[in-house]
Amino acid sequence: MTALTGAVVPRKYLPVLVTAGLFAAMFVAGGARYEGFFSTQVVLNVFIDNAFLLVVAVGMTFVILTGGIDLSVGSMVALATMVAAVLLNAGWPPVAVIVVVLLIGAGLGLGMGCMIHFFEIQPFIATLAGMFLARGLCYTIGTDSIPITDPTFTAAAQTQIGLGGGLWISPSVLIAVAVVGVAAYVLHQTRFGRTVYATGGNEQSARLMGLPVARTKLGVYTISGFCSALGGLLLAFYMLSGYGLHAVGLELDAIAAVVIGGTLLTGGSGFLIGTVLGVLILGLIQTVISFQGTLSSWWTKIFVGLLLGVFILLQRVITARKK
């Protein structure tokens, strides 16, 4: 069977195709089983509920493609909601708040990138320190949930953009889709994107080829920090509050989405569309569980873990064949 698909489509697309097939199968199976599942709005709701995760996972894709990892994203998201809430309550204009939050995210990301590149600290440890730092900053700002009452933010939370036929999406979905579009362009059409793949494939070779590895590594962690902050803003739109306990464990969801999307954790191979599908699958699992009604929330974790296992085995088979 793989020989057959290998003849029709290049093998590098195989993991993404499997993910897409799985998504379609889950959707059809859900539709056959549950009343009212088989509708476009269900898919749109997955986007609406997971817009922030999508943005975060996009940033994570860049980092993982270079062979690194970013554990700090969940805490960064929480920090972004917290800073936004506090500044808005202090009377700052929303635009200034958004700019400051994004700058903080990108700045912290750049800082971790510097630790990783210049001081040769493993990404795992450096971003772990970043995770503690961001979460710690949240709790230092405040331990309670801070409500956001700013009109711009509430408007962003409540606006429904109609797509005709009774379908609608939230502004956050537009932002997330725009981020995906820009990221896909950067990753697949620009010199920076090629360098990201080259660095992940073999950092030393990339350096010997004269590619700007340093700039690229700093770049991907900055992008990840920026995306986390943006994801945090989207979460703030969604939740309308800033809280230090928002998005606990989000880094795992983001990593899982990227892996399920067919990106190799060793770096150098994967596509952004895979990450989008990965996020959709995670969202669909939650939708199925809520439609089922009798399954408890922890089944989400078990299913996600199983799926991870299946996809990792699949990747293993594919890479083993390549040799």
Added chain:
Amino acid sequence: MNRRLLWPAVVLALLLLLNLLFTPGFLSIEVKDGHFYGSLIDILRFGAPLVLVSLGMTLVIATGGIDLSVGSVVAISGALACLAISEGTGVLAAVAVAVAVALVLGAFNGFLVAVVGIQPIVATLILMVAGRGLAQLITDGQIITVTDANFKVIGGGYLLMLPFGILLALVVLAATVFLTRRLALGLLIESVGGNAEASRLAGLRSRGILITVYAFAALCAGIAGVMVASNVSSADGNNAGLWIELDAILAVVIGGTLLTGGRFSLGGTVLGALVIQTLTTTIYSIGVPPETTLLFKALVVAAVCLLQSTAFRSKVFPQRERPVARPATTKDTTEVAR
């Protein structure tokens, strides 16, 4: 002193000194009701689960791997033990079941890494995510409370005037040191971590060794899980052992074992775990708001890792390289000469 142990030891000493400034009686140990009491004993007692998990993690990291699933294993084993006891099983049998299941989970990790050939961080990520769900499944999302006095001993009781947990951690430490330093196992682990392919060509069964270390890590996590559950007399599938894998990895790294594998230091790991526990205790005892614990942890982690990074040292203190590797007496002369 071993140079790799220098920085963690300095940090630990500084933390203890800081405590002494704020709480004059911090280092004193009293005997009350036939037991030892004091802040130092508390640090050891609350640090015991972390020490255990970190010991297992050290061996995994020494093979060039990493085990993210230990936190979930802590939760699963605690949940199993409490569930069994609440259903009337004897304490010993319940603990045995919990630890045995942990061992199986570890062997599963080892199988994925050694036989299937998946990267350790990914292979253990599966159990990290799914395991948390399994633990909640076992407890049915509730917190199982047990009131068995014998079970309470493991995490909260005393033996020979010392908390039982400390003794348990010591026994595991001694066994690990014996297995890795008195037998060839440690050498084999280091050689697999140094170069798995070369060790295989040299005739080592690296598969067996990998499965052993992952099973051992899960075993340690299983014991720690029982200890944590016993200490609070309950099992919480959601929060037991949450983020302990990160603390354990930190303890190992602070202890001077490189994440790239190869040489490892059990003493360093114990020091690292104690540094982390002391840091937590210090934050409470000197009256810093507990919310900022993570902030301090981040700073200490960053500082220790930067100090250990050769790249950082050579960039920030360029002229200070090398001469320090000699005995302490020559260090003074080089300092003066500089």
